[in-house]
Amino acid sequence: ETGVTQTPRHLVMGMTNKKSLKCExxxxxxxxxxxxxxxxxxxxxxxxxxxxxxxxxxxxxxxxSPECPNSSHLFLHLxxxxxxxxxxxxxxxxxxxxxxxxxxxxNEQFFGPxxxxxxx
Amino acid sequence: xxxxxxxxxSLVVHEGDTVTLNCSYEVTNFRSLLWYKQEKxxxxxxxxxxxxxxxxxxxxxxxxxxxxxxxxILNITATQTGDSAVYLCAVVLINTGTASKLTFGTGTRxxxxx
Numbered sequence: 477e478t479g480v481t482q483t484p485r486h487l488v489m490g491m492t493n494k495k496s497l498k499c500e501x502x503x504x505x506x507x508x509x510x511x512x513x514x515x516x517x518x519x520x521x522x523x524x525x526x527x528x529x530x531x532x533x534x535x536x537x538x539x540x541s542p543e544c545p546n547s548s549h550l551f552l553h554l555x556x557x558x559x560x561x562x563x564x565x566x567x568x569x570x571x572x573x574x575x576x577x578x579x580x581x582x583n584e585q586f587f588g589p590x591x592x593x594x595x596x
Numbered sequence: 597x598x599x600x601x602x603x604x605x606s607l608v609v610h611e612g613d614t615v616t617l618n619c620s621y622e623v624t625n626f627r628s629l630l631w632y633k634q635e636k637x638x639x640x641x642x643x644x645x646x647x648x649x650x651x652x653x654x655x656x657x658x659x660x661x662x663x664x665x666x667x668x669i670l671n672i673t674a675t676q677t678g679d680s681a682v683y684l685c686a687v688v689l690i691n692t693g694t695a696s697k698l699t700f701g702t703g704t705r706x707x708x709x710x
Contacts, residue, residue: 480638507696518600519639519684519700532697566638570696584630584644585698589637 479503480588482567488594489557497552497591499567506571508550509585510542513564525550557595566590598623602685602701609708613675617704619685620667627688629661629668630698635681642670642683675708682706 479502489495501508510522524532525544539561541553550567568585599622609615619629628646632639643652645661645668652659656675661668672679682703689697 509698516702518702519686519698521697521699524697564637584641585696586641587632587638 480567480569480586482565482588482591484591485589486592486594488596489554490596491557491559493557494553494555496554497565497567497593499550499552499588501548501550501567501569501586501588503569503586504571505569505586506547507569508544508547509568509570510550510552511566511568511587513566513590515563519566523552554593557593559595562593562595564590564592598687598689598699600685600687600699600701602683602704604704605702606705607707609675609706611676611708611710613708614671614673615675615706617670617672617683617685617706618667619669619701621685621687621699622666623687623689623699625689626663627696630686630688631659631668631670632684632686633681634684634703639684672706675706677708677710680706680708 481500483498487495506527508525512520512522521534522536523542528544528547539556543551567588570585601620603618628644630644631642633642643659648661648663656673659670670683682705684703685701686698689699
């Protein structure tokens with residue numbers, strides 16, 4: 477079991493529904509991420525939050541709206557989605573750390589189990 | 597455009613075989629390369645590689661990075677059925693403060709049969 481949890485694990489919604497995905501990390505990390513994983517495509521970064529501030533929005537349509545109330549929680553609010561939005565949505569978190577000798581920071585990300593979303 | 601390419605896309609081997617998975621990249625602002633194993637849902641972290649020519653090992657898994665030729669390999673020796681998974685390669689591009697941006701490859705699906 478990872479230190480990153482996501483709910484719900486499965487979600488089926490109609491195109492006119494409004495729903496939210498929730499992510500919580502118990503690792504003391506300070507950055508959180510939303511990814512979309514579609515069949516036979518690479519993981520696509522959607523949003524990045526650094527200490528609750530959004531630092532990256534990867535040209536994501538406005539029907540996806542993220543919210544990060546604190547460094548442990550991340551939400552993805554969904555409204556008027558399209559069938560092509562059906563995918564696995566993964567949350568991840570990371571912590572800043574220095575490599576030591578080189579003085580540079582490298583951040584491995586730890587993933588939650590994902591929410592399998594189906595839009596009808 | 598930043599690109600991470602993994603090969604092969606899928607692979608079927610017999611238990612006990614040794615496999616080599618490849619990851620090549622063309623990116624700007626390279627920082628490090630990560631390998632993940634994804635069995636059902638959450639990718640689990642395997643290795644982070646930052647320097648060329650230094651092999652990282654964990655049990656039967658090992659990985660090495662070549663920053664001159666822009667690729668990495670992941671080796672699995674004496675494969676077991678539990679190694680069946682999708683192996684993802686990702687390149688860390690930006691360290692804007694404390695967050696990092698990862699660009700992923702499509703993954704290599706490995707199936708180990710008895």
